[in-house]
Amino acid sequence: MPEVRVRFYATFRPIVGGKHADVAVTEGASAGDLLDAIVTRWPELHEHLIRPDGGLSKRANLFVDGRAVRFLPEGLKTPLRESQEIDCFPAVAGG
Amino acid sequence: MRLSNFGQDIAHVDLASGRVEMRPAPEDWTRKYIGARGLGVRYVLEAGAEVEPLGPDNLLCFMNGPLTGSEASMSGRWACVTKSPLTGTVTDSHQGGWSGARLRWAGFDGLVFEGHSETPVYAFIEDGRIELRDASDAWGKGIHETVAFYQERYGEKNLAVNAIGQAGERLNRFAVWVNEDDRAFGRGGTGAVGGAKKLKAIVIRAALKKSEVDDRDAWKAVRRDALDVIRDEVNITSPKKGGLSVYGTNVLMNVTNRIGALGTRNSQTTSFGDRAEAISGERVQETILVGDPTCHACPVACKKEVEVTEGPWKGLRMESVEYEPAWSFGSNCENDDVNSIAKLIDQSNDLGMDPIELGNVLSMYMEATERGWLPSGAGGLAWGDTAAMVAMADAIGLREGEGDLLAEGTTLAATKLGHPEIAMAVKGQAVPAYDPRGLKGMGLGYATSNRGACHLRAYVAAAELGVAPGEGEPLDPLEWKGKGELVKIFQDLHAFSDSLDFCKFSAFAEDAGHYAAQYSTAMGVEFTADDVMTAGERIYNLERLYNNRAGFGAGSDTLPARFTEEPSTQPGSEGHVSELSSMLAEYYAARGWEDGVVPASKLRELEIV
Numbered sequence: 016m017p018e019v020r021v022r023f024y025a026t027f028r029p030i031v032g033g034k035h036a037d038v039a040v041t042e043g044a045s046a047g048d049l050l051d052a053i054v055t056r057w058p059e060l061h062e063h064l065i066r067p068d069g070g071l072s073k074r075a076n077l078f079v080d081g082r083a084v085r086f087l088p089e090g091l092k093t094p095l096r097e098s099q100e101i102d103c104f105p106a107v108a109g110g
Numbered sequence: 111m112r113l114s115n116f117g118q119d120i121a122h123v124d125l126a127s128g129r130v131e132m133r134p135a136p137e138d139w140t141r142k143y144i145g146a147r148g149l150g151v152r153y154v155l156e157a158g159a160e161v162e163p164l165g166p167d168n169l170l171c172f173m174n175g176p177l178t179g180s181e182a183s184m185s186g187r188w189a190c191v192t193k194s195p196l197t198g199t200v201t202d203s204h205q206g207g208w209s210g211a212r213l214r215w216a217g218f219d220g221l222v223f224e225g226h227s228e229t230p231v232y233a234f235i236e237d238g239r240i241e242l243r244d245a246s247d248a249w250g251k252g253i254h255e256t257v258a259f260y261q262e263r264y265g266e267k268n269l270a271v272n273a274i275g276q277a278g279e280r281l282n283r284f285a286v287w288v289n290e291d292d293r294a295f296g297r298g299g300t301g302a303v304g305g306a307k308k309l310k311a312i313v314i315r316a317a318l319k320k321s322e323v324d325d326r327d328a329w330k331a332v333r334r335d336a337l338d339v340i341r342d343e344v345n346i347t348s349p350k351k352g353g354l355s356v357y358g359t360n361v362l363m364n365v366t367n368r369i370g371a372l373g374t375r376n377s378q379t380t381s382f383g384d385r386a387e388a389i390s391g392e393r394v395q396e397t398i399l400v401g402d403p404t405c406h407a408c409p410v411a412c413k414k415e416v417e418v419t420e421g422p423w424k425g426l427r428m429e430s431v432e433y434e435p436a437w438s439f440g441s442n443c444e445n446d447d448v449n450s451i452a453k454l455i456d457q458s459n460d461l462g463m464d465p466i467e468l469g470n471v472l473s474m475y476m477e478a479t480e481r482g483w484l485p486s487g488a489g490g491l492a493w494g495d496t497a498a499m500v501a502m503a504d505a506i507g508l509r510e511g512e513g514d515l516l517a518e519g520t521t522l523a524a525t526k527l528g529h530p531e532i533a534m535a536v537k538g539q540a541v542p543a544y545d546p547r548g549l550k551g552m553g554l555g556y557a558t559s560n561r562g563a564c565h566l567r568a569y570v571a572a573a574e575l576g577v578a579p580g581e582g583e584p585l586d587p588l589e590w591k592g593k594g595e596l597v598k599i600f601q602d603l604h605a606f607s608d609s610l611d612f613c614k615f616s617a618f619a620e621d622a623g624h625y626a627a628q629y630s631t632a633m634g635v636e637f638t639a640d641d642v643m644t645a646g647e648r649i650y651n652l653e654r655l656y657n658n659r660a661g662f663g664a665g666s667d668t669l670p671a672r673f674t675e676e677p678s679t680q681p682g683s684e685g686h687v688s689e690l691s692s693m694l695a696e697y698y699a700a701r702g703w704e705d706g707v708v709p710a711s712k713l714r715e716l717e718i719v
């Protein structure tokens with residue numbers, strides 16, 4: 016699994032320069048590894064995605080097959096598998 | 111415009127006799143119920159919960175809050191409160207724009223209309239005067255034409271025209287009032303109450319007035335504190351940076367779709383798959399967006415004005431493509447054509463109909479058509495047939511042909527078709543754009559809303575989607591535990607902000623402390639964050655008391671069986687249903703209610719009786 020397709024939304028799109036991107040990760044990577052790879056590639060996303068003390072910012076959502084990683088039993092340690100859908104959103108709301 | 115004088119200038123207008131009397135609101139009412147929503151409900155309760163919604167005894171209240179039209183951020187809102195012809199509950203809706211502010215600047219805190227006029231009239235308001243004038247020449251016109259008609263008569267400068275369209279005149283049960291062409295008192299059928307009273311419009315001419323307060327420096331400081339958090343780049347309200355400001359409310363489309371919380375095909379499924387992108391806020395911004403209008407004193411500017419550049423509605427320029435109608439006319443009708451959505455929203459704004467209810471009634475009728483449940487001779491509607499949807503929207507607004515049945519609203523129309531189970535509604539009002547199988551707290555919010563299904567009474571989706579200002583943390587949208595207490599807190603907080611009257615979206619940045627500081631400084635009274643929550647709780651219980659008296663009690667706080675019995679099949683929420691009964695038990699315990707009924711002890715505790 017050398018690359019993972021990540022879809023980006025809303026204010027993250029102008030930073031990434033598109034709707035999705037293939038992000039390189041190592042074999043057996045976890046959601047947290049993917050997060051690291053994303054902010055390494057797009058440093059501008061760091062302040063949006065990562066808390067000052069590390070970990071996923073509460074103002075961002077990383078979804079694996081529609082489930083927010085923060086609520087999965089293994090959290091950022093969740094191993095990624097082939098053909099999963101990965102979505103990366105800023106926190107959003109409206110009415 | 112002395113803010114602490116709020117409540118002194120309430121006009122009572124008897125439409126039968128044409129008599130207008132100025133009577134201050136009882137001091138006890140403004141102290142306990144604040145203004146706008148809370149004060150309006152108190153007036154409507156006084157008229158009795160048994161009144162016929164479309165009869166002469168129902169009151170139609172247009173209420174400002176104590177901060178409406180002031181310099182406080184997002185304070186352009188006012189409330190329309192009445193007994194709903196759609197639900198039979200008390201209902202309140204809120205408009206943005208400038209009408210509420212202009213009413214305040216013209217010297218009024220609220221308008222209470224009673225009785226029925228024999229002939230069409232409009233209220234003209236200026237400089238402390240209110241007069242009923244003949245509206246025969248505007249009756250029959252759509253809202254856009256009515257606005258232009260009165261602008262021609264009175265000039266555009268400093269003018270607000272708040273009107274009903276043909277739908278209100280023809281007593282469509284989900285008719286609305288619209289001002290500035292596109293800002294609606296959207297839910298509950300307030301426009302039909304106007305139509306029954308033959309009140310076509312409220313026309314207000316008033317220029318900006320500055321607020322007077324005892325401590326100007328403190329007033330400036332508390333407003334600055336609120337504005338700072340609204341502008342803070344970490345918040346979605348941040349002008350030109352936050353998701354709400356850049357993309358508008360339709361920034362939600364992709365996320366609810368991805369987590370399996372986007373009702374599709376009349377909520378038969380919970381995701382629109384890859385087609386949601388075509389109707390999302392991101393797509394609108396890329397393709398047809400032409401402007402970001404705003405409301406009085408709001409730096410967020412979340413409204414999205416568009417111009418359609420191709421297809422049958424080419425040249426249509428309108429606002430605003432919001433998440434709710436993008437869903438109701440979009441995925442829920444299996445329609446991924448954003449141009450048709452703009453057209454249908456504009457029709458709603460012109461004929462004067464609630465686009466949430468209209469989209470639901472269309473999707474319900476599509477399901478009835480698919481299942482062969484139509485009366486003989488009816489043509490029905492196919493999923494995603496945009497030309498037919500546009501034609502049917504006209505028919506519903508004008509109550510013509512099959513539109514006459516659908517103008518009764520989703521619940522009544524489905525019941526008349528013999529299949530109430532395909533009405534996605536609570537207490538007679540159709541559901542908004544968050545599927546309760548994928549966002550558990552929203553389902554409880556729909557079920558316990560005092561005005562029928564509503565996303566705005568308890569907007570817990572914010573916390574469930576990660577918008578948690580201050581120290582708050584995101585909450586799992588699929589976890590039902592804890593949602594009872596959470597829904598109560600949000601309902602109470604929003605009941606207060608709706609009574610100030612602040613835009614609901616202020617809560618994406620401000621907290622109860624900000625509201626308390628601005629209210630206490632403006633009014634010159636001691637008022638804390640705890641007082642905010644108590645006043646909100648009092649208002650929520652007052653509404654519930656009204657509904658209990660109107661016959662709503664055990665079993666009324668419910669959801670369509672589709673949400674509690676048919677598991678989601680889509681990623682994100684797959685296998686989930688709404689655990690409503692478990693959440694309700696938690697909620698009633700937090701509220702101190704017995705089976706949806708407020709006990710006398712609670713009424714005394716909150717000083718309602």
Ligand code: SF4
Nearest residue numbers: 404405408410412613
């Ligand atoms: S956030 Fe949007 S709806 Fe609210 S006051 Fe501002 S422009 Fe109006």
